[in-house]
Amino acid sequence: MGSPSEYNGSDREGFEKSGSEQNGDAGVGRRDVIRRAAALGLISFPATGFLAACASSGGGGEGKAKAGKKTAQNPLAVNETTQMEFVLFDGGFGKEYAEDAVKIYEKSFPRAKVKFSATQKIQSTLQPRFNQGTPPDLIDNSGAEQMDMGVLVGKDQLADLTPLLDAPSYDDPKRRVRDTLRPGIVEMGQFDGAPVWIMYYAYTVYGVWYSQKALDSLDATYPQTWDEMLAVCAKAKKKGMAGWTYAGKYPYYLPFSLYPMIGKVGGREVLDAIDNLEPNAWRHPAVKACFDAYYELYQKGYVLRGTPGLDHIQSQTAWAEGKALFLPNGSWVENESANVIPQDFDLAVSAPTGIDSSDKMPFGTVWASGGEPFIVPAKATNTAGAMEQLRIMLGEASSKNFTSKVKSLTAYNGGTDGITLTPGLKSGVAALDKAGSNVVNPRLQDWYVQLQKEKIGVSGLGEMMAGRITPAEAIKKIQEFADATAKDTSIKHYKHQ
C-alpha cells in the first residue's frame, strides 16, 4: 500500500555544454538553428515518447501445452514435462513462501522446469509481455505496480480458475479446493458472472488498530458505540494523547474502518449499493451518520494535529509512539511497522465502533478480504501447471508456512493451529471468530481504483477530515464522483452478484 515512487532519471545531457558556448564566432545563425532543433527534440521526447515504448506489437501466443495424464495425484492434468513460469511480487511478504511452494511443485513434477522470478516491478516487466501475447503462467499481480484487474478481465486476458476451485484439495481429496477457502475469497475473484479470475492468497483483516496497553492505561475497553468512542477519546486527550490518526496523505486508509461502520449501521445493502454505483447510494442516512461521527472527531480535536500532512509510515510511527490511540489500517501494519512498534505495545485490532444499539448489524461486523491476487493469463502456455502451483499453495502445509513466515493469514480457512501467532495476528483471528458470518467486503478499491483513492479518498474524506468541507458537502461531492464514474463509458462497470 502507499505511494509508489517511480522515477526514471532526467535528461541532462545536451545543455551542460551551453555554458561554455558563449564566446561567439561567425556562423551564429546555423548554430542557433541546430541548438533550437536540439532543444525542441529534447523537450518533446520525455513528453510523449515514453508511452509508445511499450506499444503493442500484436502477435499470438505460442500455443498451449498438451494436457498431461489425469490421475489422483495430478487432478488438473498437468503436462509433466512442460515448463511453468511463475512471477511473484516481491513485496512485504517476501519470496520465500513461494519458493518453498515451488520446491513442492518440482518434487511432484521432477521432469518439469519451473522458471521462478520475483520482482517489485510487476507492470513494467509484464505489461509488454501481455501486449505481445506471451505472458508467464502464474502472476502475483500486486504492489504499487499492480496491473488493473478490471481491464485485464474486460479484455479477456485472464484464465477462469474454476477448474482449480473444483479440483480436490491438496490435503483431502474428498473436499474441493473451494470448500477449504475463507468466506468471500471466491466471490472476490469474480467480476461479473460465474468465472473466477483471481485467486487471492493472503487474507487481510481491516479495522481499528490500537495498543491494548495504552487502552488499559486509560482504564477503558474498546468502545462499541460512538458515545463511548468520544468518551475514550476525551480521556486520552486529558492524558495528552490524540484519539485518532490516519494516513493523511493517503486518506483512502480511512475507509478501512469507515466502510464496515457504514455496513454495520445501515446494513450490507448500503455498501452493495455504493459498490454498484447506484444513484443516491451515498445519500443513505447511515452514510451521513457515519460521516458526521468521523467529522466530530475532527471538530472535538481528537485527531492528532498535523495528521492531514502525514503519510502512512509517518502516521503509523506517531501512533506507535503513543501520540494517538486509534488507527484505521489493515493487518499488514504489524509487519510494516514492526521496527517502530514497541515490544510491550500489545497490538490489537477491533471491528469498527458503531453508532448505537439501533445499528442494523451487531458489533463485531468487520471488513476482511483477500490480498495478494494471483492470476493465470488466458494466453499462458501452461495454465494447468499454474493452477496446480496454486493448489499446492492452498494446502495446509504451505499455508502454515506462509502464516508463520510473514505474519499474515491465507485464503486457506484454518492453518493457524500449532504455530505461535503474533499479538496482531492473534487479535485478527479473534476478530474474525467474533464476526462469524458478519464479514463485509466493499469492492470499490478493486473495481474503481481512481474513484476510491483519488476522488472519494483524497478529495472527499481527506478534505472532510482536514476540516475543509462538512460531511454534507463531502457526501454531495462523493455522490457526484460516483455518478460520473457510473456514466463514464471508458470504465468497465461491475455489480454485486
Add this chain to the structure above:
Amino acid sequence: MQHGKYRFIVGFLAPPLGLYALFVVWPFLQSVYYSFTDWTGLSPEFRMVGLSNYRRMLDDDIFWKSLQHSLMFAVVLPLVTIGLALFFAFMINVGGRRRKGGPVISGVRGSSFYKIVYFFPQVLSIAIVALLFAFAYNPDSGALNSFLRGIGLDGVQPLWLGDPDLALWCVMAVLVWSTVGFFVVLFSAGMASIPADLYEAALLDGANRATTFFRVTLPLLWDTVQSGWVYMGILALGAESFAVVQIMTTGPGGPDYSTTVMVLYVYQKAFRDGQAAYATTIGVALLIVTLAFAAVVLRLGRRERLEY
C-alpha cells in the same frame, strides 16, 4: 576538395538523424496514432475510436487542473530559479567589494565556498531530495514545524503538503532548491567569459552594482539565460515535476487535485487506470504545450547578438 563533400556530410548526419527518427520521431507518431484508439496498455487488442479521447479530454476537469498547474510550473519555476541563480552568480563572481591589491572584479567573501555549496543539491537524485523534503514538511515532527515550535510559534503549524493552498508552493520550493545550484554554476561559467575590461569601463563611469548587472552582465549573458530558461521549462513540465509530485504529495496529486500535473496524469492514466490511449492523448496535449512554451521563449528571447 569539393569531391565527395556531400557523401562526407551525409555520412556524418545519417547515423544521428536515423537514431533520432527511430527513437524520437517514430514514437511521437505512434503516440499520436494511439491517441485515436481505445488501447488499454494491457492487451494487444484495440480499435480506432476517432476523436473521442480528445472530446473526453476537453470535458475532463482533472485534465484542465493539471494543465493549469503545469503552466504555472513552466512560468513560475524558471522565473524564480533563474532570477535567484543570476543573483547568486552575480554576487559570487562580480558583486564583491573591491579589495586592495585584488582583481578589479571579484565575488563576495567566501564565494568559492558558496559556489560548491550551491551545487550540492545537484549531486542528489531528485527522488532523494523529494523524500528529504517530505520529512521536513511533516507537520507532526518535521524540521519546519519543529523550528516554528522552537522559536515559540506554537500557534503557527501549517499542514504544508496537506494544505491545498500551500501544497503546490511547497513542491515548487523543492524544485527551486534542487535546481538553482546548477544554474549558478552555469551562469558563473558564462560570467567568467565576460571580459573584465567591460566591467572596468563601467566602474570608471561610476556604475553601481545594479547598473553593472542590468547593463553589462545580463545582456552579455542573454544566450545562456535563454538556454537555461528552456531547460528549466523542460524540468518544470517533464520528469522533474513528476518526481516531486509523485513522491511528496497527498494522493499523489492532492490534496483535492491541488498539485496534479500533466505528466503525473499521463502516468496515472497509463499505468494505474489501464487507459493507455487516453494517456497518450494527454501526452499529445503535453507535447503541444511544451512546443508552444519553447517557441514562446525562443521568440521572446530573440535579441541582437553582441560580439565581444
